[in-house]
Amino acid sequence: MSGRISFQPRPANGFAAQLRPLAERLLDDPARLRRGRRLLLVKGLCFGGLAALAYGGLLSAGPSPAQAALAAVAFGLAALLLAINIGHDGAHGTLVRRRGLNHLLQFLTFVPIGVDAYLWRFRHIASHHVFPNVNGSDIDIDANAFLRLSPNQPWRGRFRFQHLYAPAVYGLVALHSTWVQDYAYLFQRDLANARDIRHPWPRYLEFALGKAIHVALWFGVPALVLPFSVAELLGLYLLGLGVMSVVFVFMLVGTHFSTAALFPVPDAEGRLGHDFAEHALVTSIDWAPASPIAGFLAGGANTHAAHHLFPRVPHVHYRALTPLIAETAGRNGLAYNRRSFPGMVADHFRFLYRMGRPVTAPPSAARPQGG
Template identity: 40%
Template sequence: MPRFATPRAFARDVREQGLAYLRHQPGGRCASPGQWGTAAFWTTAFGLSVALLLSTTGPPGFLWCALAGLFAFFMLATLCHDAAHGSLSRHAGVNRTVLTLGFGLFGVSGALWRWRHIRLHHMFPNVEGTDIDGEGSLLIRVAPYGPWRVWHRAQALYAPLLYALLMAHLAWIEDWKNRAMARRMAPELFATRAATIEFLLVKLLHAALALGLPWLVLQPPLWALVLGYLIYTGVASVLFIVIVAGSHLSEEAEFVSPQDGQIAHDWAAHQLRTCLDWAPQSRAAALFSSGSNAHTAHHLFPQVAHCHNAALSEIVSDAAARHGLTHNITSFAGLILSHVQHLHALGRCPALPDPQTKETHP
């Protein structure tokens, strides 16, 4: 794994200020009553949308599929992301249960997602060869060190269609690959009988509830069942990419290729360089993004519930200003525009070195 430079003044300053803030919070680093109340609201909305879906036939049912995906994403972001970091509750059992059930709504193993998210993404966001969210694929190029293909010229146009397949792909294809890798690298966690049972139960329950139950109750044609499922998972997938991953996949966010395994700046400065926040002090933005609008604060304080992100973001901005560093901040519209511009830029054919002059040519 790459190595960061020795922590510098900003890292020490922002940590001291952040911990001082947390010491004065009644619930410490964990979720506040307000966050639990928000989670209850989104959970109720999800339940109502599912009830309406199961009582509706015809095209209106697709609207309820979309709303179910919307509210399920809000539940996932409000509860499960913090549970993955152990910051939703002080009780490990609560965190694990919420993580398993929440990601199970999409047929994804919460345990596997947590393992990869913390181990690969949080330590090294936007670092070549280490960050799962910056890997892209042959179909889309999201990092400058990714291979370029001619069809990437149009990736800003077709990207939303690929984004919509994220959750379905993760549930039915990628999760199985991740499980095989995890069983090799962490057999004590994922090569056990309990882990296998949990993994298979998540897949079976997801198939039964998301496909089997609508089939039995509504008896739709096969195309309508599949389309409804893709709408449900697709809405959540697009929101995840744009609102969460988009904070790293933007024009302002830097991408790093370590030299001889070394990263020139320290870990805290790296979080500033690789994140783009949008309206980090906005309560409305926090409500609908579950704190992802202040993503830099989350990366600097990953074991803190997102209800504290707005306050921590202000601390980050002040500390960055004191040390001459930039805290990347924009609006929601700015985030979308920056992501689209990022896709356009990476869709162009990269400059290639001239073997004779060592100059670069487009």
């Protein structure tokens, strides 16, 4: 089915056609583009500097477990902010004009968090951004043993309590991505909508190099300068990645897994119910999109509709694009989904609760219901 999925034709004067000239006018401003480039540089220096300071604090902790633990958490969080603000844009090719440099910057910013940059880029752009919230074609909602994240996935009795145990699962996401998921994805030939995958051989070397540097950062170098055992270093690693993982998931999980988001089902001919732009809008949730603080920290995660509509635009412009998206959606009778950050998190847990209820009828097209 996934190979035959397609969108509705774009209407000549519909949502996408009305939005594009507004966005082009906004972005056709040299001063705005210069400010955006400066802001990206400031973010890189800020979060990179924080990561370096935190790592220095870890290496200078001496025999103090408390300082080492605090520094490990700070390093994990700073590395996360660097990855989502710089590495994510690099994955989409929006940091600089040179493709190879974008990929190098993504690699360098992803190494501290442990996730392979190439595999993440491959599945994020070739799967999630093509068919968000479509089962079998969006790798981010592939069925898993722990959580039911779509009304179009089969229900199991263990999901009754997923709204209670989900935070524990979220704390393990980074570890699972680094040491289980990446290895599985490296050798799988079919992933969601991608078939007969063949990675270039240099990517295997890149994979090994990234994992080696990650281990050296968290274990090798600290072992040389700190009086801690391997078990204690492992504890610092689990703490740093665990806190980072929870923060990462809570920033992103409600941007698609929400009671307001649609989970479209293709018809018998593989056709989805919207054109691509409308599909991107109705499957996305924004949180605090007007907040400059959220905009600085979240790397565009809070302006998620703009990111899916304009993935080749640097995220520093999403806050300005979002009012245009909301206004154009309203004129076309489309829902623009917006929450506060606490509201987005609370709604995600309502969604988990609904997805954990027994299913009494097959889902139709879309909006999450418990049964």
